[in-house]
Amino acid sequence: MTENKSPKDHLLDLVVFVPAGLAITVVEELPRLAEKGRHRIEGQVNTARVIGQFAVQIGRSELSKRFRPDRVPADEPEAGVDRPDDRDRPAPVPAQPRPTRPAAGVEDDGGPGPGDRVSENGQGPPVSSLAIPGYDTLSASQVVQRLGGLSLDELGDVRDHELAHRHRRTILNRVEQLLAASTASEARPGS
Numbered sequence: 528m529t530e531n532k533s534p535k536d537h538l539l540d541l542v543v544f545v546p547a548g549l550a551i552t553v554v555e556e557l558p559r560l561a562e563k564g565r566h567r568i569e570g571q572v573n574t575a576r577v578i579g580q581f582a583v584q585i586g587r588s589e590l591s592k593r594f595r596p597d598r599v600p601a602d603e604p605e606a607g608v609d610r611p612d613d614r615d616r617p618a619p620v621p622a623q624p625r626p627t628r629p630a631a632g633v634e635d636d637g638g639p640g641p642g643d644r645v646s647e648n649g650q651g652p653p654v655s656s657l658a659i660p661g662y663d664t665l666s667a668s669q670v671v672q673r674l675g676g677l678s679l680d681e682l683g684d685v686r687d688h689e690l691a692h693r694h695r696r697t698i699l700n701r702v703e704q705l706l707a708a709s710t711a712s713e714a715r716p717g718s
Contacts, residue, residue, distance in 0.1 A: 657685060658677050659674075659685065675705070682702050686699060686703070
């Protein structure tokens with residue numbers, strides 16, 4: 528072909544031959560373009576599906592860990608901070624502190640003994656009288672693990688101390704469960 532085309536030939540190329548060439552190319556290349564698009568989109572969809580399934584599995588295991596009835600939370604909110612599930616529960620009624628009994632043959636002057644720590648407001652048994660050593664240094668979950676072997680009086684002392692100090696609901700709820708279970712087993716005939 529010659530490079531010197533007339534304006535009429537240029538116009539004919541633009542109006543007739545270029546659109547016809549594009550149409551033929553599209554028809555010839557269409558299956559390959561469709562396959563290329565399908566490959567890319569299906570790859571992204573498969574990746575998203577795998578990530579979604581993984582997220583659902585992790586979420587399901589986390590939910591089952593968090594909502595098991597025997598689970599004790601590792602971290603406790605500070606006193607006075609309500610968790611969403613605590614809003615509907617009534618606040619625990621503070622129990623009156625029980626007087627501690629002196630050992631047989633020992634006079635009690637009524638005040639704290641040496642080494643006894645009493646709360647700032649003077650409520651609750653001193654920490655040194657509790658049956659759980661190092662009570663104030665333990666997390667709620669560590670305290671709950673140690674509650675099962677305590678007597679009714681010791682459980683009452685832990686409850687009174689907790690009510691006078693930190694108000695950790697996990698500990699208070701578990702103490703109440705143990706006290707209720709003990710009371711129920713004493714009330715059953717044949718026990």
